[in-house]
Amino acid sequence: MTFIFAHRGSAGTHPENTMEAFIAAEKDGADGIELDVQLTVDGEVVVIHDLTVDRTTNGSGYVNELTFSELSKLKANYHSLHYFKKSCRIPSLREVFEWLEGNNLLCNIELKNAVNPYKGMEEMVIALVREFCLEKRVIISSFNHNSLVLCREIEPAIVTAPLYNEVLYKPWDYAMSLGASGIHPKLKSISDQEIQDAIACGVAVRPYTVNKEKDMKKLFAINCSAIITDYPGRAYRLREQYQ
Template sequence: MTLILAHRGSAGTHPENTMESFKAAEKAGADGIELDVHFSKDGEIVVIHDNTVDRTTDGTGYINQLTLAELKKLKANYHYKHFFNKASRIPTLREVFEWLSGNQLLCNIELKNSDQPHEGLEDKVIELIKEFNLVTRTFISSFNHYSLVYINNQYPEMETAPLYNDILYKPWEYAKTLGSIGIHPKYKVITNEMIETAIENGIAVRPYTINKEKDMKRFIQANCSAIITDYPEKAVKLRAKIKR
C-alpha cells in the first residue's frame, strides 16, 4: 500500500510545520508526517523549513541567529490569522516527539543542512530519536548527501533517503552508494518504471510534493512506497477509492 506522508503536516490547509498542522494530518488519516529541522542560536532543534523566519512568521531574521526563547515569541500562523484564533508557535523536535509518543505515525525528518552546515545536527537529532524510541518510525532525508553518508556510517540502524530534484541515472544504485534504502525525488523526475525497479532493488520511493489528484492517482496506482503531500486528507480519500 502507498503510504501518505503529510508534507510539513497538512500544509495545504494549516500553518506548515506547526503542531496544528501535524495534528490535522493525524486526523485526516495520514500514515506519517514530514518536517524540517534547524538549530536555533542556542543549539535547540526547531521545526521550520526556511533559513529565516520571514516567510512563515511575523518576525524577521535567520533561525541560527535567534534563540529558542526568541523563536517561541513568534506567531507561526501569522499568514493564517483569519482562520486560527490561537497563535501557533514554532515547535521543537522534542515537542513533536512527545506528541508522536501518543500515536503510531511515521516521521520523515529533513535535515536543513544543504546550504547551512549546522555542525552536529545529525547526532543531536538521532540522540533525540533514540531517547523517544522512535528509530523504527523515523527516516532521515536531506539534499546534503554527505550528511546521509555520515549517518549511515555512524548509525546504520537509521533509515535515510537522499532528496533530489533532477533526473538521476539508476537512482536505486546511487542510493546504495550512500548506504540509503530510500529515495525522495521530486515527483516530476521519477517514472513508473524507475519506481518499480527501485522497489525491486529494495529501495523505497517517496516522491514529493504531490498535490494534484491526477498525480496522486498515478503514484498510488504505481504502488509507490509513499507520497509526500500538502493535502493528506485528499490523498487518503483517493487511496481508499482506488484500492476498493
C-alpha cells in the same frame, strides 16, 4: 500499500510545520508526517523550513541567529493563507517527538543543512530519536547527501533517503551507494518505470510534493512506496479507491 506522508504536516489546510498541522494530518488519515529541522543559536533542534523566519512568522532574521526562546514567541501562522484565531508556534523536535509517543505515525525528518552545514545536527537529531526510541519510525532525508552518510555512520539502524530535484540515472544504485534504503525525488524528476525499478531493487520511493489528484491516482495505481503531500486528507480518500 502506498503510505501517505503529510508534507510539513497538513500544510495545504494548516500553517506549515506547526503542531496544529501535524495533529490535523493524523486526523486526516496520514501514515506519517514530514517536517524540516534546523538549529537555533543556543543549540535547540527546531521545526521550520526556511533559513529565516520572515516568510512564515511575524518576526525576521535567520533561525541560527535566534534563541529558541525568541523563536517561541513568534506567531508561526502570521503569513498563513489559513485563518486561525489561535496563535501557532514554532515547535521543537522534542515537542513533536513527545506528541508522537501518543500515536503510531511515522516521521520523515528533513535536515535543512544543504546551505548551512549546522555542525553537530546529525548527532543531536539522532540522540533525540534514540531518547524517544523512534529508530523504527523515523526516516532522515536531506539534500546534503554527505550528511546522510554521516547519519548512517552514527546509527546504522536509521533509515535514510536522499532528496533530489533533477533526473538521476538509476537513482536506486546511487541511494544504495549512500547506504540509503529510499529516495525522495521531486515528482517530475522520476518516471513511473523508474519508480517500479527502484522498488524492485528494494529501494523505497517517496516523491514530493504530490498534490494533484491525477498524480495521486497514478502513484496509487503503480503501488508507489509513499507520497509526500500537502493534502493528506485528499490522498487518504483517493487511496481508498485503490487499496
